[in-house]
Amino acid sequence: MEKFEWNHWHPLILSKKLGKKPIPISILSEEVVAFRDKYNQAHVFKNQCPHRRMRLSEGKILEDGIVCPYHGWRIFDNGKCYQPSTKKEVSHNLHFEVKEEYETIWIRKPNAKTEFPKFELQDYKKIHFQENIIQAPLEIVLDNFTETEHTSSVHAFLGYGENELPNVNVQLTTTEISVQLYNEGKQKPIPWIIRYFLKLQKNDVFIDDWITYFSPIYCVYNQYWLDSKNKSERYDKLRIYVFFVPVNENITRIFVYTFMKYKLTGNFGFNIFVKPAMTWIVEKEVSLDKNIIEKIQDKNISLKGTKLTHFDKALGVNRSKIQKVYCGLS
Ligand code: FES
Numbered sequence: 001m002e003k004f005e006w007n008h009w010h011p012l013i014l015s016k017k018l019g020k021k022p023i024p025i026s027i028l029s030e031e032v033v034a035f036r037d038k039y040n041q042a043h044v045f046k047n048q049c050p051h052r053r054m055r056l057s058e059g060k061i062l063e064d065g066i067v068c069p070y071h072g073w074r075i076f077d078n079g080k081c082y083q084p085s086t087k088k089e090v091s092h093n094l095h096f097e098v099k100e101e102y103e104t105i106w107i108r109k110p111n112a113k114t115e116f117p118k119f120e121l122q123d124y125k126k127i128h129f130q131e132n133i134i135q136a137p138l139e140i141v142l143d144n145f146t147e148t149e150h151t152s153s154v155h156a157f158l159g160y161g162e163n164e165l166p167n168v169n170v171q172l173t174t175t176e177i178s179v180q181l182y183n184e185g186k187q188k189p190i191p192w193i194i195r196y197f198l199k200l201q202k203n204d205v206f207i208d209d210w211i212t213y214f215s216p217i218y219c220v221y222n223q224y225w226l227d228s229k230n231k232s233e234r235y236d237k238l239r240i241y242v243f244f245v246p247v248n249e250n251i252t253r254i255f256v257y258t259f260m261k262y263k264l265t266g267n268f269g270f271n272i273f274v275k276p277a278m279t280w281i282v283e284k285e286v287s288l289d290k291n292i293i294e295k296i297q298d299k300n301i302s303l304k305g306t307k308l309t310h311f312d313k314a315l316g317v318n319r320s321k322i323q324k325v326y327c328g329l330s
Pocket residue numbers: 049050051052053054068069070071072073
């Protein structure tokens with residue numbers, strides 16, 4: 001837990017996947033073990049017994065701790081462990097601070113001074129939460145999620161057509177802690193059934209406006225449409241939170257939280273039609289991203305020698321914020 005990055009609240013696993021059985025999970029090049037006690041409270045420890053480094057995930061759950069399967073040491077959440085061979089208690093520093101929010105288990109180094117990411121969801125309804133593993137370094141994954149040039153060739157529904165790309169307006173705004181990218185251009189053609197669900201017209205303008213934060217690293221996307229003639233906003237909007245968590249230097253886990261502002265059908269129609277349709281669309285689009293990112297031939301995170309376009313404005317500044325805010329380097 002020495003790395004600076006442990007200070008940030010990272011999503012670790014979706015709540016529904018965590019039960020009473022201990023699960024080993026790799027994050028930030030280390031292995032942790034997550035489990036629930038009999039009160040359903042989630043606990044996360046470093047997955048290594050302080051005695052002789054056995055995997056605790058092979059052990060059994062206690063009321064507020066876990067028993068190592070090798071020599072039976074009891075590891076408790078209060079920072080103590082009990083050694084049956086000496087009947088003594090010694091201290092350990094294996095436990096993480098844990099929060100369960102947004103149907104997810106989050107962890108950070110105990111008592112770190114960081115803010116928990118707050119979702120702003122007034123008028124938005126939950127569509128779908130998912131996690132995915134992508135075989136690529138953090139920077140390479142974030143590159144994909146912070147440019148819209150690829151939406152023309154990679155994405156099925158949301159984005160801009162190839163002919164429209166030169167006209168897409170891309171605006172970058174940065175602060176000490178964030179990078180904002182605003183994209184505006186004509187929505188690429190989409191099947192009428194999806195247009196119908198989203199209540200869009202053929203020539204609508206698609207806005208993809210997001211802010212990236214770096215403690216932890218996540219993007220908040222505001223995706224919506226404008227009437228091409230009078231530029232008025234359509235009511236239906238997507239708000240998507242995507243968190244980027246390094247598993248190690250070559251693998252990244254992402255957590256995608258999709259919400260939507262939706263009129264007309266009421267709760268019944270929303271749950272029966274809109275939710276499954278939008279879930280399918282988001283799962284499809286994320287799998288297309290994953291697929292293309294993993295095929296990149298050279299996943300070196302350096303931008304040296306790459307030929308960037310006006311869509312890639314965020315890539316360099318993302319890297320410096322990762323260094324500064326996320327890794328705590330100056
Ligand atoms: S290695 Fe865990 S009790 Fe010995």
